[in-house]
């Protein structure tokens with residue numbers, strides 16, 4: 001796998017200050033995509049154990065809430081092994097850090113259906129999945145952590161446990177003073 005960018009103080013892609021990894025390679029080719037250069041699987045820099053070590057070091061800082069995976073497409077089958085290896089090592093050291101992922105694939109139809117291979121271990125590390133492609137006609141700038149209205153903020157552990165899609169409403173609770 002190659003990656004396009006790593007941001008070490010990202011406040012736009014999940015709650016709190018986060019490290020964000022933008023992987024290379026995406027087959028969705030959404031019209032109006034925010035990161036078209038990362039469609040190419042060969043774009044950017046090779047993702048190595050050194051990259052993993054460096055990300056884990058960035059995430060270890062006390063002010064960092066967790067890691068966000070974006071792209072490109074972090075669920076493309078050819079990107080999954082490298083991402084899972086990163087999550088495996090990160091969670092072994094810092095299980096309290098949250099993991100968010102953005103995918104153009106759908107949680108139910110594509111990911112848990114097995115269409116993209118066995119994603120059980122990958123999903124076991126995720127807290128929130130923002131799913132679905134960016135749809136320009138449904139673009140809405142007022143949405144937090146999403147570009148278009150079709151995309152869903154999915155609470156992954158709750159959804160896996162209940163067998164149906166549970167949306168992540170945490171940030172709304174915090175807004176109303178009812179958050180954790």
Ligand code: SF4
Pocket residue numbers: 026027028029030033034035036071072073103104133134
């Ligand atoms: S899924 Fe994301 S990275 Fe891929 S084309 Fe759509 S908006 Fe761009």
